[in-house]
Amino acid sequence: MTAQIRQVEAFLMLAQTGSFSEASRRFGLSQPAFSLSIQRLEEVLGVRLFHRTSRRVKLTAEGEAFLPMASGLLRNWTGVFEEMADLTAVRRGRVALAALPSIAAGLLPPVVLEFTRKHPGVKLEIHDVLQGEVIELVRSGRVDFGISVGSDDSAETEFLPLLDDNFVALLRHDHPLAGHDRISWEALSRHPLVSMTSTTSVRRLTDFTFAEARIGARFLSEVNHLATIAGLVAAGYALAALPALCLPVVLRPDLEWRPLGSPVARRTLGLLRLRHSPSVAAEAFLQELLGIGARNPFPNFAAEISFRPAAQ
Structure with a gap:
């Protein structure tokens, strides 16, 4: 036999009221049913939890020891369901x-x-x-x-x-290619380039596009971070080919971008x-x-x- 949470709740109610009649009334059970619930809990625990007299009910020493345990058990029990409710409602x-x-x-x-x-x-x-x-x-x-x-x-x-995003050219606002509405990969290859490292998907697709078009490219540097590419391009060191999704990260007042075509590179x-x-x-x-x-x-x-x- 195992204890049920309702029996623990009944114990706490009786400890609070000190009266079977008042506790059963608040609990919504008949007094015999309420008394049976307390009796079943005592049987599970193997101890008497209350001294019973004709006038009042008082906790035994074992009942006094069980009281904080029962309160903690009920808090934890309630907390479990509150936490699960928070999870399912995406509050936690x-x-x-x-x-x-x-x-x-x-x-x-x-x-x-x-x-x-x-x-x-x-x-x-x-x-x-x-x-x-x-x-x-x-x-x-x-x-x-x-x-x-x-x-x-x-x-x-x-x-x-x-989503799909196309590769674009990143260049200074005063670069000669900035006067073009669209830049070809062949035109881009005539200028020094800076790129992400060879381990990145951006660099692999860049190399694939140049190879597919049978165009050689001159990479001056490989870097790990987009901010470094932006700084090097802004300094006039090189141009870069990047996916358009990188533009919100790299654009600054002295930089511009142009679509890249012939061929179109897309990821x-x-x-x-x-x-x-x-x-x-x-x-x-x-x-x-x-x-x-x-x-x-x-x-x-x-x-x-x-x-x-x-x-x-």
């Missing part, structure tokens, strides 16, 4: 995600702001890492989902395309996650993310960034 919880740095800095801020406004009690954990680390964090289950380039071709994960960004149901909080964040396209977050680059139907 945690969402962890991994994203490429350009996504974390360019796409996520308006999503994070709106989600936090709606769900201020949910903690957000954002890992801005390279593609390989995004995949590893998703596979290990350390994050709820990742946002990256393409699928990892694993049966454990699924990939949901969110597909999407959601990478394990094939199981996400937490309630993670699902709420996902819905906020999928709604970003309808809000047109990049009106100045709309021709270069196109959201898939699932993200509109």
Whole structure:
């Protein structure tokens, strides 16, 4: 036989009132049924909890010892359901995600702001890492989902395309190519370039595009951060080819961008996650993310960034 939470509640009510009749009335039970509930609890515990007289009820020494335990048990019991109610209503919880740095800095801020406004009690954990680390964090289950380039071709994960963004040229406002409405990759190759490191998806797609067009390119430097590219281009050191989603991060008053064509280089960004149901909080964040396209977050680059139907 095990104790039931209603028996603990009955014990606390009797300890408070000191009267079977008053406690049973407040508890909503007949006095015999209430008395039986106390008796069953005493049988489970193996001790008498109350001294019973014709005039009053008083806690035994064992009852006095059990009183704080019962109060704590009831608080914990109630707290469990309150916490679960908070989780299902997305008032509490945690969402962890991994994203490429350009996504974390360019796409996520308006999503994070709106989600936090709606769900201020949910903690957000954002890992801005390279593609390989995004995949590893998703596979290990350390994050709820990742946002990256393409699928990892694993049966454990699924990939949901969110948007496509074209590569553009980043250059100083006074560079000769700034006078062109569109720049070809061949024209870009005639100038010194700075790029992300060879381990990044941006650099791999850049190299692929030059190779596909059978064009040689002269890279003066490889760097790890978009801010460094912006600084080097602004100094007149080199030009850069970057996805349009990087523009909110790198643009500054002395820099401009132009579409790149012939050929058009485009990457597909999407959601990478394990094939199981996400937490309630993670699902709420996902819905906020999928709604970003309808809000047109990049009106100045709309021709270069196109959201898939699932993200509109």
